[in-house]
Amino acid sequence: MKSLYFKILSKTQCGYINPQKDRIYMIGVKTDNVKILVGEESRIIRDFVDIFTSYDPDRIIGFKQDYDDFPFLEERAKKYGISLDLGRDGSPIKSSGKYFRGLILKETKIEGRENIDLFAIAWRDFPRLPTKEIDELAGALEIKGCRVIPQFRIAEKKDKELVEYLENYLEILEKITDSIIPFEESISEICEVPLDRQIRMTVGELIDTIVVREMKKRGIKEMRIGGKGKYEGGYVWLKAPGVYENVVYLDFQSMYPSIIKVWNISPETVDMGDGEWVEIEGVKHRVNKEKRGVIPQLVDNFLKERLSIKEKLKKKYSKKMDAQQKALKVMANAMYGYMGWSGATYYNRNAAELIAALARYYIKGVHRLIEEMGGNVIYVDTDGIQFTGGDWDDIMERINSEFPLNIELERIVDRAAYWTKKKYAHLFQDKVVAVGIEYVRRDYPPLIKEAQRKIVESLLREDVEEARRIRSEYRKKLKNGEFNVEEIAVVEQLTKKPEEYEKATKASVVAKILKEKYGVDVHRGTYLYIAIVKGSGGPTFRARPIEMVSPKDIDISYYLKMYDDTINRTFEIFNVSPVKQWF
Secondary structure, eight states: OOEEEEEEOOOOOSSSSOTOOOOOOOEEEEESSEEEEESHHHHHHHHHHHHHHHHHHSEEESSSIIIHHHHHHHHHHHHTTOOOOOOOTOOOOOEEEEETTTTEEEEOOOEEEEEEHHHHHHHHTTTSSSOOHHHHEEEEEEEEOOOOOOOOGGGSHOOOOOOOOHHHHHHHHHHHHHHHHHHHHHHHHHHHOOOOTTHHHHHHHHHHHHHHHHHHHHTOOOOEESSSSOOOOOOEEOOOOOEEEEEEEEEEETTHHHHHHHOOOTTTTSSSSSSSSETTTTTEEEOOOOOOHHHHHHHHHHHHHHHHHHHHHHHHHHHHHHHHHHHHHHHHHHHHHTTTTOOOOOEEEHHHHHHHHHHHHHHHHHHHHHHTOOOOOEEEEEEEEEESSHHHHHHHHHHHHHOOOOEEEEEEEEEEEEEEEEEEEEEEEEEEEEEESSSSSOOOOOOHHHHHHHHHHHTTOOOHHHHHHHHHHHHHHHHHHOSSGGGOOOOEEOOOOOGSSSOOOOHHHHHHHHHHOOOOOTTOOOEEEEEEEESSSSSGGGGEEEEGGGGBBBHHHHHHHHHHHHHHHHTTTTOOOOSSSOO
């Protein structure tokens, strides 16, 4: 399969391209080799079209090409009367889009070719990435060397640096593709949906294609059971904030498919007028166990196939087979969420509520069993249970034999820190994994996040003096204004049109400024990079696009308070002071 990777650069006044005003400055293209197109704009576009049509790719791969590159290319080509007839049948490219998770996800269709926008994959399959940008995706896949130049900085760069940047960008695109596409191809095979369509679908939509197909085979009509009311979700518990050593983390994700199988929970088996009453955790529903439900059957098929593949992997490793078993696990785990998803063709809120109640019941039972076997449970949530002490091997064996579940070992942690529920960090195999703390969120500046990340790593490694040194170093940088504006940017998403906000937010204020100063229409769902400047009024009204400010404009006191609050909270649970005490 032939793949073409590409990226377009433009020198703009701000961090957003205006296709009517801004011109294409460079295009990087990778086929069998790398070409950097630069010069007169119409020549660049014609050369790109020539390379594209002569190479005749099966796949076009980029990052945000649906959102940025293709709309920009279309508008600029139109100016010169150049047709973008890139389809295999000579047809022009076509654009469409849909609203998903607060963002308008666009799609460019190219007849006879797969247009793979890696951003769509980042958005759906990596929900914990703060902004879903390419450097975050590369980091999540442990791909090193990804460099990102902010759009508003491109105008400052010389051609040599931009050429090197494009070459690196294309290399990273290829590495991400090699890492992630086998998994996505496996999902496509399971769902029987073409890859370019599959990556732009929600997980619910993917499950729906499978469920609808199987339900129709049985002649079961569409349904909506239980209304739209909320139901109690997962059980979350933290013994006490603090630092713990030798923590065992057992994964609950495979518990939900087990519950579905054992209790025969499916849209057509719960509260359909017959069956046995099941009452648990304050929830009561009727379940028909006489005939195997569609979803329990699908889950069983997925898990059996996964087990078969894992046995083959023990004999000989295959990247494709490994991707297949991971995809089967993901699809089996997603079945629970499907039944309570409002967009499901076979929606049954009561079935989802019953699964959640059974999960709470079993999780509490596992909690008690671990304590009975000498373990000390530290933390519990819907993802898993974390504990110290006891023989974890015996504990796992007892859990899986006494409960109708399949619990797996996630990891054994050398040292773990817990601040609050859903906010912790683990040190294991000489790396740190964090959940919920500031440095994995988008609403804190990179400078503060970087300082906190290094401090957490040092404290987990019991190097208090290094943590204090880092705290002082970064505070001094901030206090003295020794930073680039992008290092203190907070990221906020525009969730609706600026004029629709009844109460101003930082994002709405910045969106209006971008429109007034640069003529840029910021669409809902866009992430805006914001700095807080000196002046009167609250921080919201002093929010500015980072491209409009310099370090001397920044309200240092605002950021110092944010820094001190964040870092002091970080040190607190380690029971050490952020500064050395001399008495």
